[in-house]
Amino acid sequence: xxxxxxxxxxxxxxIKTPYIDDAPYQPVDEDKGEFYIVIDDEYVEGLAKLGKFRxxxxxxxxxxxxxxxxxxxxxxxxxxxxxxxFASRSPERPNPIGLSVVRIKKITGNKIFxxxxxxxxxxxxxxxxxYVKDLDSKKDSNYGWIENLKxxxxxxxxxxKGIPH
Amino acid sequence: xxxxxxxxxxxxxxIKTPYIDDAPYQPVDEDKGEFYIVIDDEYVEGLAKLGKFRxxxxxxxxxxxxxxxxxxxxxxxxxxxxxxxFASRSPERPNPIGLSVVRIKKITGNKIFxxxxxxxxxxxxxxxxxYVKDLDSKKDSNYGWIENLKxxxxxxxxxxKGIPH
Numbered sequence: 001x002x003x004x005x006x007x008x009x010x011x012x013x014x015i016k017t018p019y020i021d022d023a024p025y026q027p028v029d030e031d032k033g034e035f036y037i038v039i040d041d042e043y044v045e046g047l048a049k050l051g052k053f054r055x056x057x058x059x060x061x062x063x064x065x066x067x068x069x070x071x072x073x074x075x076x077x078x079x080x081x082x083x084x085x086f087a088s089r090s091p092e093r094p095n096p097i098g099l100s101v102v103r104i105k106k107i108t109g110n111k112i113f114x115x116x117x118x119x120x121x122x123x124x125x126x127x128x129x130x131y132v133k134d135l136d137s138k139k140d141s142n143y144g145w146i147e148n149l150k151x152x153x154x155x156x157x158x159x160x161k162g163i164p165h
Numbered sequence: 166x167x168x169x170x171x172x173x174x175x176x177x178x179x180i181k182t183p184y185i186d187d188a189p190y191q192p193v194d195e196d197k198g199e200f201y202i203v204i205d206d207e208y209v210e211g212l213a214k215l216g217k218f219r220x221x222x223x224x225x226x227x228x229x230x231x232x233x234x235x236x237x238x239x240x241x242x243x244x245x246x247x248x249x250x251f252a253s254r255s256p257e258r259p260n261p262i263g264l265s266v267v268r269i270k271k272i273t274g275n276k277i278f279x280x281x282x283x284x285x286x287x288x289x290x291x292x293x294x295x296y297v298k299d300l301d302s303k304k305d306s307n308y309g310w311i312e313n314l315k316x317x318x319x320x321x322x323x324x325x326k327g328i329p330h
Contacts, residue, residue, distance in 0.1 A: 048249030084213030
């Protein structure tokens with residue numbers, strides 16, 4: 001078997017957001033500024049028919065995440081709750097890969113305008129995949145440990161969705 | 166800005182499936198064999214409370230994908246249809262990162278038993294994230310260009326879902 005101790009990926013574009021200095025945990029307010037992906041020229045042809053999908057997965061490199069990771073973490077938006085790193089969306093992971101589901105607003109040339117993304121401006125893009133209804137939308141999905149929190153579920157959901165409140 | 170021409174990730178575990186030699190495009194039959202993730206010892210603690218979620222995202226390295234990529238591709242399950250690479254789930258991508266939504270069956274120690282995964286045995290694991298109902302399940306998602314195909318939609322969906330038929 002080949003040596004896969006180190007796996008190499010490359011930046012194929014960049015994600016533009018209004019969040020220059022204080023992105024993560026910042027509420028996503030789509031009225032303030034634009035969110036778009038700029039894909040490198042050599043990959044633009046690969047966007048053909050992407051616009052037929054209402055939603056896409058955006059996969060990116062969390063280049064500003066600290067390298068130090070902890071296997072048990074305290075989510076930023078809830079006090080005194082400790083969960084396993086893989087049961088969280090914390091950016092400080094063994095492999096700092098970010099994943100978001102966004103709505104496509106329009107595609108023009110090398111730019112994909114999307115719904116809000118709670119990430120820093122100029123985040124390196126790794127991949128885009130179509131979000132396919134039956135494959136990816138799970139009606140019977142749940143909220144995991146979040147459902148067991150004592151707080152008001154509706155309030156917690158605003159945090160989860162990144163809605164200002 | 167740091168040089169991110171090459172981004173390095175590492176294997177944090179391995180995905181076990183019954184597909185030794187002929188995985189992709191193979192229908193997923195959950196009755197035949199087990200599907201489970203084995204996470205490396207140093208990350209096991211990070212699985213705490215993951216079992217509270219019904220679904221998870223599994224992110225992996227498509228280590229058997231050919232390095233040659235084409236920006237316009239012909240999906241394996243439909244003749245004479247050409248789409249952009251990013252509008253497809255083809256494994257031959259600039260960054261061969263795989264993404265699947267799977268159901269957790271049980272977690273015992275360093276093993277996560279899941280619903281079917283249409284990938285080769287021993288695929289390197291990169292990350293696991295919780296699939297959170299409101300964030301990730303989009304009721305108004307669609308089938309993109311697949312909806313425009315002339316074939317029978319129900320039949321095409323069997324292909325998309327990887328159901329033997």
